[in-house]
Amino acid sequence: MDTHANHGHHLDGKRVEDFRLITGTGKFSADWNAPGQLYAHFVRSDHAHAEIVSVNAQRALAHPGVTHVFTGEDAVREGYVKAPDALSAFPGRNGMKPRVLDRPALAHGKVRFVGEAVVMVVAESAAAAADAAEWVEVEYRVLPALVDGEAALASGAPQLDATVPGNLVFESEAGNEQAVADAMKSAAHITKLRVLSTRVSPSPMEPRAAMVRYDAATGVYRFNVPMQGVTTIRKGLAVYSRSPEDKLILEVGDVGGGFGQRSPPYPEYVAMMLAAKASGRPVKWVSTRTEAFLTDNHGRATLIDGELAMDRDGKFLALRFDWISDFGAYLAPGPQGHIRNTTTCMTGVYRIPALYTRYRVPLTNTTPVGAYRGAGRPDVAYAIERIVSQAAVELGIDAAELRRRNFISGDVYPYKTPTGSTYENADFPGMFEKALKLADYQGFAARRAQSAAAGKLRGIGISVVIEPTGAGNFTDEIELTLEANGAITVYTVAKTQGQGHETTFAQIVGKALGISIDNIKIVQCAPGTTLEGNGTGGSRSTVGAGSVCHLAALKMIEEGKALAALEFKVEPSQVQYAKGEFRTNDSSRTITLADLAKAKMLTFKAEGKFSSTFPNGCHITEVEIDQETGAPQIVSYCAVDDVGEVINHAIVEGQLHGGVVQGAGQVFGEQIVYDQKTGQPLSATFMDYIMPRAGLVPDIRGVEHPTTSTLSPLGVKGVGESGCTASIPSLVDAVIDALRPLGVQQLDMPLTPSKLWHAMQEVKPVKT
Numbered sequence: 001m002d003t004h005a006n007h008g009h010h011l012d013g014k015r016v017e018d019f020r021l022i023t024g025t026g027k028f029s030a031d032w033n034a035p036g037q038l039y040a041h042f043v044r045s046d047h048a049h050a051e052i053v054s055v056n057a058q059r060a061l062a063h064p065g066v067t068h069v070f071t072g073e074d075a076v077r078e079g080y081v082k083a084p085d086a087l088s089a090f091p092g093r094n095g096m097k098p099r100v101l102d103r104p105a106l107a108h109g110k111v112r113f114v115g116e117a118v119v120m121v122v123a124e125s126a127a128a129a130a131d132a133a134e135w136v137e138v139e140y141r142v143l144p145a146l147v148d149g150e151a152a153l154a155s156g157a158p159q160l161d162a163t164v165p166g167n168l169v170f171e172s173e174a175g176n177e178q179a180v181a182d183a184m185k186s187a188a189h190i191t192k193l194r195v196l197s198t199r200v201s202p203s204p205m206e207p208r209a210a211m212v213r214y215d216a217a218t219g220v221y222r223f224n225v226p227m228q229g230v231t232t233i234r235k236g237l238a239v240y241s242r243s244p245e246d247k248l249i250l251e252v253g254d255v256g257g258g259f260g261q262r263s264p265p266y267p268e269y270v271a272m273m274l275a276a277k278a279s280g281r282p283v284k285w286v287s288t289r290t291e292a293f294l295t296d297n298h299g300r301a302t303l304i305d306g307e308l309a310m311d312r313d314g315k316f317l318a319l320r321f322d323w324i325s326d327f328g329a330y331l332a333p334g335p336q337g338h339i340r341n342t343t344t345c346m347t348g349v350y351r352i353p354a355l356y357t358r359y360r361v362p363l364t365n366t367t368p369v370g371a372y373r374g375a376g377r378p379d380v381a382y383a384i385e386r387i388v389s390q391a392a393v394e395l396g397i398d399a400a401e402l403r404r405r406n407f408i409s410g411d412v413y414p415y416k417t418p419t420g421s422t423y424e425n426a427d428f429p430g431m432f433e434k435a436l437k438l439a440d441y442q443g444f445a446a447r448r449a450q451s452a453a454a455g456k457l458r459g460i461g462i463s464v465v466i467e468p469t470g471a472g473n474f475t476d477e478i479e480l481t482l483e484a485n486g487a488i489t490v491y492t493v494a495k496t497q498g499q500g501h502e503t504t505f506a507q508i509v510g511k512a513l514g515i516s517i518d519n520i521k522i523v524q525c526a527p528g529t530t531l532e533g534n535g536t537g538g539s540r541s542t543v544g545a546g547s548v549c550h551l552a553a554l555k556m557i558e559e560g561k562a563l564a565a566l567e568f569k570v571e572p573s574q575v576q577y578a579k580g581e582f583r584t585n586d587s588s589r590t591i592t593l594a595d596l597a598k599a600k601m602l603t604f605k606a607e608g609k610f611s612s613t614f615p616n617g618c619h620i621t622e623v624e625i626d627q628e629t630g631a632p633q634i635v636s637y638c639a640v641d642d643v644g645e646v647i648n649h650a651i652v653e654g655q656l657h658g659g660v661v662q663g664a665g666q667v668f669g670e671q672i673v674y675d676q677k678t679g680q681p682l683s684a685t686f687m688d689y690i691m692p693r694a695g696l697v698p699d700i701r702g703v704e705h706p707t708t709s710t711l712s713p714l715g716v717k718g719v720g721e722s723g724c725t726a727s728i729p730s731l732v733d734a735v736i737d738a739l740r741p742l743g744v745q746q747l748d749m750p751l752t753p754s755k756l757w758h759a760m761q762e763v764k765p766v767k768t
């Protein structure tokens with residue numbers, strides 16, 4: 001269908017892609033089919049840690065409809081053993097290199113987490129493959145399992161691998177250890193707090209699915225897989241399968257959510273290459289939701305110990321963090337962001353002269369962890385903001401006042417932080433006062449009293465956060481074509497998973513060219529594209545690819561002027577451009593964009609690389625807790641955000657809402673829980689894993705407080721993760737504030753009614 005059939009709508013800020021998506025005509029990964037396709041089914045480990053003694057697939061192979069069975073031996077024989085990881089490029093503490101375990105596309109010798117793929121059965125139908133999989137016999141020798149990162153690092157813990165002494169995969173550090181130690185010595189007060197950013201499953205709406213085809217004549221593999229951009233996953237697949245990138249062609253339609261989880265080259269895709277090659281037929285696999293819980297990379301899983309040193313007036317002197325970042329059984333690409341991003345904005349929105357942080361990555365028998373909406377930023381924001389609120393309590397200073405005393409403020413931009421980041425532009429004090437007013441901070445005591453009269457404990461939570469967006473590994477390239485009918489096509493290698501790039505990228509080009517977006521089409525990740533650029537993650541698409549869309553449009557104007565000048569037989573300097581038309585300075589001659597392309601389609605290419613921009617925000621929330629049941633309810637949500645210049649207000653608002661709800665999901669319900677002894681996951685269905693529902697978050701009162709970014713031509717800062725980063729600290733803070741009169745200082749997420757009820761029963765009230 002014509003994906004641009006709904007053009008009238010964009011005028012009021014609506015997304016051009018939504019007509020397709022909400023009328024059920026999107027094409028998601030499971031919608032790809034090919035004649036003669038076979039179906040893969042994976043036999044997965046039901047042990048957290050075990051030796052594979054033997055695999056017997058004879059009876060499965062004999063099952064009607066089964067064409068092939070593959071095991072770890074096949075994966076090893078083919079060399080599909082080394083999954084790409086991104087930690088290796090990271091400097092370790094005292095020169096340590098990460099201890100990276102092989103990860104055969106099908107487990108070989110050992111299984112290291114429940115759900116790891118062990119055998120792949122391929123058959124004429126999905127049902128036949130699933131039935132036959134029941135006949136596969138895998139004999140295991142069960143080994144001790146560790147599913148807690150801190151326990152894995154404890155002395156005397158069972159050693160999970162001889163090549164990873166102490167179960168320590170990696171250790172890294174940042175900041176100035178000595179400066180922090182000195183400041184701590186001279187401090188009037190030190191607040192200590194331990195917070196856990198719980199392990200969650202990103203759970204995009206669309207489960208993973210894949211189709212893999214092989215063309216023996218060319219040696220080319222063709223993949224239909226969900227992705228967040230083609231370059232990262234193609235590079236990853238190339239490393240994993242030891243294939244040249246030009247032999248891997250990826251084709252994608254719509255992607256139903258990603259949140260970081262759709263970037264990696266998962267082992268299933270690589271295993272399916274074995275089947276596609278051996279059978280010469282297309283091979284398809286669609287993940288079930290429980291497979292998704294078990295095998296799609298998890299997020300967060302970070303334990304943080306913090307210490308904040310202050311002088312007598314509550315001025316921050318030094319901050320120290322100690323992180324245990326559980327990346328699971330294997331290093332997936334992605335979680336390096338947990339180290340990079342948290343270092344980048346370790347100072348938060350405050351002036352803190354001395355910072356030091358140490359990271360330890362343990363080996364555990366859990367699903368690998370990857371980037372998840374925020375990738376470390378919600379964790380560091382949570383740690384900083386909770387420790388600041390706790391410090392306010394300990395010092396007897398109002399939480400807002402303590403923040404005011406410590407904000408980075410004044411004419412200091414670009415501001416260089418002690419860990420080497422540069423905040424290009426911001427206004428924390430102005431934003432903060434706006435938020436306090438919006439939230440009627442002054443009136444809180446009265447509202448608390450009102451709630452108490454109704455049998456409810458009410459608390460207020462504050463978060464003021466900042467995060468890096470837009471950093472990238474690649475130079476972003478954009479190609480733009482102009483056809484004789486005036487149609488403009490913009491080629492990008494970023495891939496929207498719901499962020500609305502088809503609308504906003506078109507708006508960027510349309511604005512630069514002064515034309516409507518009706519004739520502008522965005523093509524993302526064209527099969528076989530050789531363009532470079534970042535995938536959609538790290539809220540980098542608008543800062544990066546979006547800025548280059550703007551540059552490509554400017555290039556079209558510049559080069560178009562030269563072409564028009566030839567037509568007009570004048571110098572290019574005598575040509576002007578406006579609103580889709582070139583004209584001579586004296587307006588005697590004109591030519592439209594379309595006419596310029598009459599002779600042949602014109603192509604323009606631009607590139608650019610932009611470093612991190614720093615969106616920031618202040619979210620003030622109020623939560624009521626029913627004293628009878630422990631049920632929490634968010635009763636007020638105020639958000640003031642600085643995302644720089646805004647391309648599309650409706651989309652930015654939607655991104656903030658989505659992020660806030662995602663954060664609230666982690667705060668109030670979501671958590672991957674493992675049985676500590678057996679390593680069995682206990683929350684691998686939506687029956688046990690509590691997703692946020694419509695009633696969780698009330699209307700969000702949101703206000704923009706933009707400061708223009710100086711780093712990109714658009715003046716934008718990213719927004720895709722901001723809501724998540726700000727909501728977690730604010731909401732937990734509100735709950736703790738509500739319970740503080742009972743003596744509660746900190747509770748770990750998820751803050752379920754049962755946890756809150758128990759906390760209320762167990763804790764003795766204290767005088768406040």
Ligand code: MCN
Nearest residue numbers: 257258259373498504538539540541542647648718719720
């Ligand atoms: N935008 C804007 N003005 C700005 C900033 C952004 O109009 N100043 C628009 C952009 O043009 C884009 C959207 O807002 O349409 C998000 O832009 P950006 O902040 O650049 O983030 P990305 O497009 O790179 O998206 C990535 C980010 C991340 S990292 C995660 S995780 C995430 C998120 O976006 N996953 C999402 N939002 C998501 N939204 C949906 N629906 N689904 C996901 O999987």
